[in-house]
Amino acid sequence: MNLEGYTLQLILREIENGSLSPEDVNEFYYKRSVELNSVLNAYITLLEPRSRAEGDLKGIAIAIKDNISTKGIRTTCASKMLENYVPPYDATAVSSLKKHGGSVLGKTNMDEFAMGSSGENSAFGPTRNPLNKEYVTGGSSSGSAAAVAADMAPIALGSDTGGSVRAPASFTGIVGFKPSYGAISRYGLIAYANSLEVIGILGKSVEDVKILFKMIAGKDPMDSTSINVDLKEKNISKPNILVIKSFVELSSEEVKKEFYNSIGKLESAGFGISYVDKFSLTDYMLSSYYTIACAEASTNLSRYDGIRYGPKVESASNWRDYISKARSFFGPEVKARIMMGTFILSAGYYETYYLRALQLRKMIKQEFEKIISGYDAVYVPTMPVLPWKIGKAIEDPKIAYAADVLTVLPNLTGSPAISIPVGKVREFFVGGQFIGLRAEDMKVLKVAAIAENVLQVKKNGRN
């Protein structure tokens, strides 16, 4: 049996009509994962299938990013710091999946503590792009994206702090959905930057991510920032979308060309396309994002001190020495961000940087809400460049930081955003993202589903 190219929707339909059994489905993905993992390094932990055919998900096993807590299953955040950490509870998103009959296929590789845009910053080695193994997958949900793109999982959960679901989805040619802030409970998601991050979904089609989103969305008493979003289907047939030209202009020539081609096709299919020249705060989005993210990271990661979390240190002369030794288990990217965050929050710099970044964030949100008014979604490229060769961003970290420029906006505003493949350059895909107003997740999913149907860049289904 070969399930290459099968969407979750198709698998569920075929199980329903008896042409497939859940055991066969799980066996296929497990065997394929065992076979390909030595090349792609998509999983940190892989579990033998052991599920019962029940619920809406019929017992299908799903890949989970390794910063989402899974009861009794090692959850490392791709860090030596948590190499042997086994959570005693499930994240709400995972328990919701289990309630719907899902199970855990494995824990996927990622940038350490979700810090990175390429999938190279993992203590377990970089994830390789299934489209070309010499290139990065994008990050930080690198393993989740590679697993779905290489048919090592039918669908996967990731997390998105500044584009960590959409970037790897774009680089591997799949669909990546970042819901509104709070739409999916963050309970059990190991914290990096609480005010920005959300649990997201990576799948082969917009319909697939919608199926899973409806199962795990909703207010959770364990996460006071969670909200109920309207999950009713939206009745839109000819979406009105707005293109921000200054965003498109930040992209490379080949990305721009494919993106503008996609606009032409959408227009011919009846999309209403409008343009705005400039988003006035474009130049400050990255600064605001990295200031807030580093500040929150330095606070959140202070718990890894070898006492509360992290490996025990055998000998230390005093408590300061003990903590410093315990914290040496962090990788370079995490250390750099903690150091920057500590600096940002220190006396004298708090007002100059942190407070100013928060003020900017508010201005960015206000401007975004103003420009999107009257439109169903904003449409811009997901990544300004195509995937780069593994190692390039390690040499020059500016490459990875600059690559986030088009994805941080929805995290700053709390908006839903979805990346779908909209063009192709050589073996790679160009991703386009639809961004909506906070809590209008179903509208964004509907617009993306219509666009996916019009563009048909990647064919899924039976081979």
Added chain:
Amino acid sequence: MKYSINKLSKLSMLKISKEEEKMIAKKVQALGELLEKLDAIEPPKEAFVLAPEGEHKRDDVPVEFDSDEIIKVFNEVKGRYLKGPKTL
């Protein structure tokens, strides 16, 4: 902006090895350049507010903490939980 890697690592209680020093310095410099852009911005007079007041009110119900369940899971996996806290 004035900082040194040594000072920052002490401030953050992070030991930096010789091998990673160069790499971390590059990353800190790149992040620092992003930060410096904020110097050019004139902050708005309006104070920053996270969300309208109503959205701050918590309406969640406290959930009972089931320590027996947690200890049960821990016992199942303790062989894999290396060097865990002695109290457990």
